[in-house]
Amino acid sequence: MVKKNFVLGLILAIIFMGCTMLPKKTYKIVKDKNGKDIAVGIIPEKDLLREFPSFSAQYKAFVPDSNAVAYLSHFKKPVKVLVFLGTWCPDSRREVPRFLKALAKAHNPSSIAVKLIAVNRSKIDAENLSKKYKITRVPTFVVFSNQSEVGRIVEYPKVSMEGDFVKILKTIH
Numbered sequence: 001m002v003k004k005n006f007v008l009g010l011i012l013a014i015i016f017m018g019c020t021m022l023p024k025k026t027y028k029i030v031k032d033k034n035g036k037d038i039a040v041g042i043i044p045e046k047d048l049l050r051e052f053p054s055f056s057a058q059y060k061a062f063v064p065d066s067n068a069v070a071y072l073s074h075f076k077k078p079v080k081v082l083v084f085l086g087t088w089c090p091d092s093r094r095e096v097p098r099f100l101k102a103l104a105k106a107h108n109p110s111s112i113a114v115k116l117i118a119v120n121r122s123k124i125d126a127e128n129l130s131k132k133y134k135i136t137r138v139p140t141f142v143v144f145s146n147q148s149e150v151g152r153i154v155e156y157p158k159v160s161m162e163g164d165f166v167k168i169l170k171t172i173h
Contacts, residue, residue, distance in 0.1 A: 032088055032121055039087045039118035041126040045100055048116060052087050059097035064105055068162035072106035077172055079150075080113045081165075082142040084125075084135045087118055092139040095153075095161050099141065102162035141165070145172045 027041030029051065039051065049056040083099065085092040096116070103112060119125045123135050133142055141153040143165070151168035158164055 026126075027118055028126070030120070036088060038120060040120050040124075041118060043116050043118045045114070045116060048087070048096075048118075049100075052093075054093045055087070055097050058094060059101050062098045062101045064098065064102035064162045065160060068160070068166045069102055069105045071166050071169070072102060072112065072162070073108050075106075075108060075111050075169055077145060077169075078111055078113070079169065079172070080115070080144040082129065082133065082144070083114060083116045084123075084130055084133070084138050084140040084142070085116060085118055086121065086123075086138040088121060089138050091155050095139050095156060098161040099165065102165070143168050 027039050027043040027047070029037050030040055032038045037051075039048070043051075049059055083096060085096050087093075100114075103109075103114065106112070117125050117127070117129050119130050119135065119138060123130050123138065129135075133140075137155045139153075139155065142149060143151045150172055153161070153164050153168070159167075
């Protein structure tokens, strides 16, 4: 009987520990003023592509420029990119998946770190990062090297998403 209670207690402890050790969700899906689901907060790429089919469709359809992908795959200096996006925004639904696809094709996560920050229609996120970085339009890609901002792509690229990103990276010494 004691052995049976011990085993039951052990199983319950393992289940409880497993539940408390699950990663905390860093974003929420909320309804906007039009009743549509939007994300707010820091959202992992896999969740963005799973929860919002328009992002996934654009990601699957896009073929990035091979020269830009080659440059990105060999880029060695560590950079961080904060991507402010609106899941409700047509420009975000077009440009963010293109950016993510170019990075995926480059296979260089050790040098290029990306954080996706979903904002509501008022450009507000749960962490107030949009306010800190003075975000007024989405998508906005803020690129950092050595903790200093080195460039931005705001709303849409001048040439192409991956081409404009490469141009920013070429300014880093």
